[in-house]
Amino acid sequence: xxxxxxxxxxxELGKELVIAxxxxxxxxxxxxxxxxxxxxxxxxxxxxxNMLDGNALDAIIAKHQPDIxxxxxxxxxxxxxxxxEKQGMQVVPSANAANFTMNRKAIRDLASKELKLKTxxxxxxxxxxxxxxxxxxxxxxxxxxxxxxxxxxGQSVVKSEADFEKSWNYAMSGTRGDLMEVIVExxxxxxxxxxxxxxxxxxxPTLFCPPIGHRQERGDYQESWQPHAMxxxxxxxxxxxxxxxxxxxxxxxxxxxEFFLTSKGVxxxxxxxxxxxxxxxxxxxxxxxxxxxxxxxxxxxxxxxFVKLExxxxxxxxxxSDEGVPxxxxxxxxxxxxxxxxxxxxxxxxxxxxRMGVALVYDSVGxxxxxxxxxxxxxxxxxxxx
Numbered sequence: 001x002x003x004x005x006x007x008x009x010x011x012e013l014g015k016e017l018v019i020a021x022x023x024x025x026x027x028x029x030x031x032x033x034x035x036x037x038x039x040x041x042x043x044x045x046x047x048x049x050n051m052l053d054g055n056a057l058d059a060i061i062a063k064h065q066p067d068i069x070x071x072x073x074x075x076x077x078x079x080x081x082x083x084x085e086k087q088g089m090q091v092v093p094s095a096n097a098a099n100f101t102m103n104r105k106a107i108r109d110l111a112s113k114e115l116k117l118k119t120x121x122x123x124x125x126x127x128x129x130x131x132x133x134x135x136x137x138x139x140x141x142x143x144x145x146x147x148x149x150x151x152x153x154g155q156s157v158v159k160s161e162a163d164f165e166k167s168w169n170y171a172m173s174g175t176r177g178d179l180m181e182v183i184v185e186x187x188x189x190x191x192x193x194x195x196x197x198x199x200x201x202x203x204x205p206t207l208f209c210p211p212i213g214h215r216q217e218r219g220d221y222q223e224s225w226q227p228h229a230m231x232x233x234x235x236x237x238x239x240x241x242x243x244x245x246x247x248x249x250x251x252x253x254x255x256x257x258e259f260f261l262t263s264k265g266v267x268x269x270x271x272x273x274x275x276x277x278x279x280x281x282x283x284x285x286x287x288x289x290x291x292x293x294x295x296x297x298x299x300x301x302x303x304x305x306f307v308k309l310e311x312x313x314x315x316x317x318x319x320x321s322d323e324g325v326p327x328x329x330x331x332x333x334x335x336x337x338x339x340x341x342x343x344x345x346x347x348x349x350x351x352x353x354x355r356m357g358v359a360l361v362y363d364s365v366g367x368x369x370x371x372x373x374x375x376x377x378x379x380x381x382x383x384x385x386x
Contacts, residue, residue, distance in 0.1 A: 001025070001300070002025050002026060002027055003026050003027070003066075003067040003068050003300065004026075004027045004029070004064065004065070004066045004067050004068075005021060005026055005027065005028045005029070005066055005067065005068045005069075005070055005299075006028075006029045006031060006060065006061065006064055006066040006068070006069050006070070007028055007029065007030045007031060007039060007043065007070050007072060008031050008051055008057075008069065008070065008071045008072060008073065008076050009031070009032060009039075009051075009071060009072030009073030009076070010030040010031060010032035010037035010038060010039030010040050010043070010046070010072070011032075011037065011038055011039065011072065011073070011345075011347075012038050012280075012343075012345040012347075012355065012358075013072060013274070013275045013276075013277065013280075013292075014030060014032075014037075014038065014039035014072040015038035015039040015041070015042055015345065015346070016275070016280075016283070016290070016292040017039070017070070017072070017275060017292045017295060017296065018030060018039050018042045018043050019042055019292070020290070020292040020293050020295070020296040021296045021299075021300075022042070022044075023296075024296055024297075024300060024302070026296075026300070027044050028043045028044055028045075029043060029044065029045040029046065029047060029064050029066070030042075030043035030045070030046045030047075031046070031047045031048075031049060031051065031060060032046075032047075032048060033048065033049070033050055033051065033075075034048060034348075034349075035048055035348070036348045037347075037348075038345045038346045038347060039072075041346050045064075047060055051073070051075060051076040051077065052075055052076065052077055053077070054077040054079075054080055057076070057077050057080055058080060061080075061084060061089070066089060067089065067090060068089065068090045068091075068092060068299060068300075069081065069084055069089055069090070069091045069092065070092045070274070070299065071091075071092065071098050071102070071273075071274065072274055074102045074103075074148050074149065075148070076098075076102065078095070078098045078099045078102050079099060081095035081098050081099065082095045082099075090299075091251075092251065092252070092253045092273070092274075092299050093200065093246075093249065093250065093251025093252055093253035093255070093273050094249065094250045094251030096249060096250055096251075097249035097250055097251045097273050098273060100249055101249065101271055101272060101273045102148065103147055103148055103179065104145060104146075104147045104148070104183050104270070105124060105147050105181070105183065107245075107270070107271055108122060108183065110245070110248060110249075111245055111268050111271075112268075114248070115244055115245060115248060117241050117244065117245065117268040118241075118265065118266065118267050118268060119267055119268050119269070120143075120185045120186040120187075120188050120260075120267060120269075121138060121185070121186040122138070122183050122184060122185045122186065123137060123138055123183075123184050124147070124181055124182065124183055124184070125168075125181065125182050125184060126180065126181045126182075128164075128165065128168050131144075131164070131168050131182060131184065132164055134184040135158055135164060135184055138184050138185070138186050139186065140158055140159065140160065140161075141157055141158060141159050141187040142157070142158050142184055142185060142186060142187050143155065143156075143157055143158075143184075143185040143186075143187055144156050144157070144158060144167045144168070144170075144171050144182055144183070144184055144185075145171065145182060145183050145185070145219075146171045146172070146174050146175035146179075146181075146182055147175070147179050147181045147182060147183055148175055148179045149174050149175055153174035153175075153219065153220075154170055154171040154172070154173060154174020154175055154182075154219070155171075155174070155218075155219030156170050156171070156219070157187065158184075168182070188260045188262060188267055189262065190260035190261060190262050190267070191261050191262060191263065192213055192228065192230075192260075192261045193213070193214055193215075193216070193258065193259070193260055193261070193269070194211045194212060194213055194214070194228050194230065194238070194258070194259050194261060195211070195212040195214060195224070195256050195257065195258050195276050195278045195279060196208060196209070196211055196212075196238050196239065196242050196257045196258075196259060197209035197212065197254060197255070197256060197257075197276065197279050197282075197291050197294070198239075198242040198243070198246055198254070198255045198256075198257050199253075199254050199255075199294050199295075199298050199304060199307070200246050200247075200251065200252050200253060200255070200298065201252055201298055201301075201304060202252045202298070202301040203301060203303075204303065204304060206242075206243050206246065206247070207294075207304060207306070207307050208239050208242065208307070209226075209279075209282070209287060209291070209294075209307050210226055210227040210228075210286070210287070210307075210309045211226070211227055211228045211230055211235065211238070212224050212225065212226045212227075212228060212276075212278050212279060212281060213225050213226075213228030214278040218353060220277075220317075220353070220355075221277055221278050221317065222316065222317055223314060223315065223316045223317075223373055223376065223377065224277075224278035224279070224280070224281045224314065224315050225281060225312070225313065225314040225315075225369050225372065225373050226281045226282065226286045226287075226309070226312065226313055226314075227286075227309060227312060227369075228369075229369075230261060234261060234265065234266050237265060237266045238257075238259050238266045241257075241259070241266065241268050242255070242257040245257065245268070245271060246271075249273070251273075252298045252299065252301065253273060253274065253295055253298045253299055254274065254275055254291055254294045254295035254298055255271060255272065255273055255274075256271065256272040256274070256275065256276025256278070256279060256291075257270075257271050258270045258271065258276075274295065275291045275292055275295050276291065277355075278315075279291035280315045280343075280358050280360075281313050281314060281315040281360070282313075283315070283341070283343060283358075283360055284311075284313035284314070284315065284341065284360040284361060284362040285310060285311060285313065285362055286309065286310060286311055286312060286313040286362065287307055287308065287309060287310060288306070288307065288308045288310055289304070289307065294307070309365060310365075311362050311363060311364055311365055312362065312363055312364070312365055312366070312367050312369055312372055313360065313361060313362040313363070313372065314360075314361050314369070314372045314373040314375070314376040315358050315359065315360050315361075315376060316358065316359045316373075316376040316377045316379070316380040317355050317357075317358055317380065318342075318344075318355070318356050318357035318358060318359060318380050318383045318385065319353050319354065319355060319356065319385070320350035320351060320352060320353070320354045320356050320385045321352060321353075321385070322350065322351075322352060323349075323350060323351045323352070324349070324350055325348070325349065325350070326347065326348075326349070326350040326356060326385050326386070327385070327386040328344055328356075328357075328383065328384070328385060328386075329383075329384045329386060330382045330383045330384045331383060333382040334359065334379045334380075334382040334383050337361075337375070337378075337379055339361060339362050339363060340359065340360060340361045340362075340375070340376075340379050341359075341360040341361075342357060342358070342359050342360070342379065342383060343357055343358050343360065344356065344357040344383075345357055345358075350385055356385045357383060357385075358380075359376050359377075359379040359380035359383065360376065361373075361375045361376040361379065
């Protein structure tokens with residue numbers, strides 16, 4: 001069995017997915033908006049287009065006639081996916097799911113209004129005047145996010161009236177695509193945040209990975225760890241919500257479903273229909289199958305008998321501090337630490353706070369997870385992006 005797969009978005013997550021797919025004998029064409037993106041470096045073929053240009057997207061699909069189309073980023077003309085499905089192509093996880101989840105407005109309204117999942121209170125705004133009114137109605141502090149963005153771009157917390165215009169402008173600068181609208185959310189005093197990697201299958205039950213905890217700065221994850229301690233009742237509550245929303249969207253694949261854990265229970269936060277950045281911790285061998293292997297199998301309809309925690313682990317991002325062409329140093333020191341690994345993404349250009357790699361650490365199940373996290377942070381600090 002060999003499928004021709006077009007990957008739309010070729011960042012570090014796409015790179016690992018290409019490797020997982022190729023290990024299963026598949027043929028992958030990686031597409032991104034710039035040359036030599038990480039997944040370009042490992043795919044069979046690569047293309048460079050603006051995926052918000054519907055005509056350019058149509059031309060790439062017509063040229064390659066793929067069996068499967070896998071979106072990896074938000075900034076895509078996802079409405080075109082319905083036509084591709086009509087032509088007999090498989091869109092991952094489905095055209096409907098891709099359209100809903102690429103836009104925070106659609107997925108939040110589905111979760112809150114239709115499925116009645118517990119979420120933060122929220123309002124939308126398309127102008128600064130509407131934004132001002134929304135913040136005052138939701139209350140301060142509140143969280144502001146562009147409706148279309150990734151990796152925390154454009155996200156901020158409004159803590160006083162002095163933040164209004166700054167947060168609005170930051171959200172507008174961080175939006176991906178041409179959707180100039182924001183969501184204003186109630187600030188939930190959470191105890192922790194988790195990602196529940198959820199696998200929907202063509203011919204099998206929905207599976208859940210052990211919960212992944214993570215810490216964010218500037219709206220982007222800095223460390224993630226697996227497993228994250230939580231009560232069995234809260235875990236079952238999260239699993240039930242994840243199953244409900246993924247079933248409503250339909251299709252097969254791995255989903256990153258995010259929740260807030262609070263003293264009042266679990267709140268649904270966001271959902272991505274693809275491998276999640278916090279799930280890079282699974283590259284440390286924390287599970288019997290990484291999130292990329294799970295996504296590849298689910299896409300292809302191959303069996304996934306079970307997901308099992310094999311060991312605990314942590315990941316810490318390696319960030320750039322300035323602009324230019326990156327050079328990497330410090331690997332000798334970093335890799336001298338036992339039970340550790342480093343993945344350099346291969347991004348051709350650096351800029352401040354851009355993720356350039358990740359440090360990975362693992363230990364036996366039951367080990368002190370805080371110590372594992374600190375070890376990952378120390379390894380990441382050894383690697384310099386010059």
